[in-house]
Amino acid sequence: TREEQFLCNINRSFNPIVHYFKLTSSSSTTNIQNKQGVIYPILNRPEESLWALKCNRGLHLRQSIGDNQFFRICLCPPSYYGNECRYQNQRVSLTLSVLTEDLNTNYILLVMLINNDKDKQEIHSYEEIIHKSQYDCPIKYNIYLLYSSRPKVISNNYSIRIDVFTPRKNSIDYHASWNLPIPFIFLPVNRLATQINVPIKKNICKNGGTYIPINDDNSNNNFQCICTEYFTGPTCEQSRRKLEISLGDIDQSSHIFIHLITVNSKAQLTRTTIVKKISIDQRYVSFNLTIEFHLVFIEVNNDYYYLIYSSLNNNLSIIKRIHSSDRCPSYEELFNLTMINWHPLRRVKYYHDVCNKYKELNCYFDESLMCLCTNEYHANCFNLKRYKSYLCRHKPICPSTLICICSNCYYGDRCQYYAEGFSLSLDAIFNFEIKRYISFINQPSMVTICAILTMIMFILGFLNGSLSIITFYDKKLREVGCGIYLLGTSIISLLIMSVFALNFWLLFIAQSNLVINSSFLLVRCITIEPLLKILFSITNWLNTCVAAERSLTIHQGIHFNKEKSKRIAKKIFLFLIIFSIGSNIHESIHHQLLDDIEEERTWCQVRYSSIM
Numbered sequence: 001t002r003e004e005q006f007l008c009n010i011n012r013s014f015n016p017i018v019h020y021f022k023l024t025s026s027s028s029t030t031n032i033q034n035k036q037g038v039i040y041p042i043l044n045r046p047e048e049s050l051w052a053l054k055c056n057r058g059l060h061l062r063q064s065i066g067d068n069q070f071f072r073i074c075l076c077p078p079s080y081y082g083n084e085c086r087y088q089n090q091r092v093s094l095t096l097s098v099l100t101e102d103l104n105t106n107y108i109l110l111v112m113l114i115n116n117d118k119d120k121q122e123i124h125s126y127e128e129i130i131h132k133s134q135y136d137c138p139i140k141y142n143i144y145l146l147y148s149s150r151p152k153v154i155s156n157n158y159s160i161r162i163d164v165f166t167p168r169k170n171s172i173d174y175h176a177s178w179n180l181p182i183p184f185i186f187l188p189v190n191r192l193a194t195q196i197n198v199p200i201k202k203n204i205c206k207n208g209g210t211y212i213p214i215n216d217d218n219s220n221n222n223f224q225c226i227c228t229e230y231f232t233g234p235t236c237e238q239s240r241r242k243l244e245i246s247l248g249d250i251d252q253s254s255h256i257f258i259h260l261i262t263v264n265s266k267a268q269l270t271r272t273t274i275v276k277k278i279s280i281d282q283r284y285v286s287f288n289l290t291i292e293f294h295l296v297f298i299e300v301n302n303d304y305y306y307l308i309y310s311s312l313n314n315n316l317s318i319i320k321r322i323h324s325s326d327r328c329p330s331y332e333e334l335f336n337l338t339m340i341n342w343h344p345l346r347r348v349k350y351y352h353d354v355c356n357k358y359k360e361l362n363c364y365f366d367e368s369l370m371c372l373c374t375n376e377y378h379a380n381c382f383n384l385k386r387y388k389s390y391l392c393r394h395k396p397i398c399p400s401t402l403i404c405i406c407s408n409c410y411y412g413d414r415c416q417y418y419a420e421g422f423s424l425s426l427d428a429i430f431n432f433e434i435k436r437y438i439s440f441i442n443q444p445s446m447v448t449i450c451a452i453l454t455m456i457m458f459i460l461g462f463l464n465g466s467l468s469i470i471t472f473y474d475k476k477l478r479e480v481g482c483g484i485y486l487l488g489t490s491i492i493s494l495l496i497m498s499v500f501a502l503n504f505w506l507l508f509i510a511q512s513n514l515v516i517n518s519s520f521l522l523v524r525c526i527t528i529e530p531l532l533k534i535l536f537s538i539t540n541w542l543n544t545c546v547a548a549e550r551s552l553t554i555h556q557g558i559h560f561n562k563e564k565s566k567r568i569a570k571k572i573f574l575f576l577i578i579f580s581i582g583s584n585i586h587e588s589i590h591h592q593l594l595d596d597i598e599e600e601r602t603w604c605q606v607r608y609s610s611i612m
Helices: 002-008 045-052 344-357 426-430 445-472 480-510 518-559 562-588
Strands: 059-066 067-076 091-100 106-116 121-132 140-146 156-168 171-182 189-198 210-213 224-225 241-244 255-262 270-275 283-290 295-300 306-311 318-321 361-365 369-375 379-383 591-596 601-606
Touching: 059 518, 091 106, 091 156, 106 140, 106 426, 121 140, 189 379, 210 270, 255 361, 270 283, 344 369, 426 445, 426 480, 445 480, 445 601, 480 518, 480 562, 518 562, 518 591, 518 601, 562 591
Parallel strands: 091 189, 241 318
Antiparallel strands: 059 067, 091 140, 106 121, 106 156, 156 171, 210 224, 241 283, 255 270, 255 295, 295 306, 361 369, 369 379, 591 601
């Protein structure tokens, strides 16, 4: 149309009215180029000005619908909506200024209007800003943030959250956050203005702590350090108390309870219980603790208690190996049957006699009390509250740790894995025997013995396969089909021993966590075991063909055709390779990796569909 041609030919360049000083000569500025452009006339439509007013600060457009007919639409600004932009949007108008001391760093600002629900945050709208510190310092960003619903819910707790990130070459690093409350939420339009000062990340937090700036006027510090599990303190300068326990000669258990008792002479003692699941053959547990304690008990199998620490100095780390002598026996082991049947209030009067009678006894317990034997052979008892819940020191509801005690053939932090998925393979036999993050020299004797046997089998199998290939490569032995079958069996047997040895060492590398690359683990999972099954299948079929041809030779006698047998053997050998691959290819599809967070391992298992 003529209107479109007129808009497309507008020259955006213009000659300035004021001519400023230049270093060029006057002769270079006196050259005037006369340009004569084509001016397309535009029809004067008196109704255009009326429609521009109807759009109410919006942009009026005419959309062609064909046959020289037009449909009028209004593009509304964020502050209005409707066909003619007649309705005002409920919104938050934010004017944001950014200050930073580091002018060489660019930042990505994510400004969000959020609803702070009880257990989640809902983002209603957001704006992303790329702030170039060196050039955008004086810029004030005017941002409209709209609510996702019309009208907004007055009862909701709305606020503005500003997240600042630092772009890197291949990643984005979190830098800081601000939260701005929205006052007078009943107003349709809230206008806010704020200035954020993006701090320079300083190396204030020690020992690998994460520096988090805080924009809180009520706080004395403008930062907080998020420490690792091994350190604590305002700047992560203090080492956490370490509790290292070696289970020694006590019976294997699937889980243990660590009871930390804090003694207070002016109040009731406080008990904190940590639940720890024990993997197969695990004999060592370690904890990094922030709470103070004076007594430590280990509970195994819900019946046996072991006193591993008793001291008033609660600033020391503990390294303890548990022995059977540390066990706290039950009162039923210390009293006769008559006294066991007594009422607890009557029986408790004789508790001092137990410590005096058994000089080496450290502790014992009954239905409700745990008693410590002092140096004077007196019983110092407190309420243990066995089989009962207990209250936290500062909160009415305790955060609890959930563990699942798995039955036979099930494992995982939620017993979600079934051992039958392993099928019969090296993974099922040696997965739990291989220790994580431990070199081969320090592995259990079972792993060492299996490695030696695997290498012996590989060497013998390699020699046997090589000699068999040399033997059956003779043309005279390959004049009949049996020679071809036996040569193929020799080659496949050599491959089987090579793949078996490779599978063992790849399994060791994967389960000892020497390599944690997911692609490497997936390739091993979907190739090695199915490849072994294919090779075994080919070998079995070739041995069957050898037996069948020998039977046929005996049956036909002198009428047996060697050339025909040789031709058929070559075709059958090729067919068996294709058939074995086709009949076992589904194994690769159903093999998959399972991440066990608790064991810090990745398992390779078979998961067949219900149809199969």
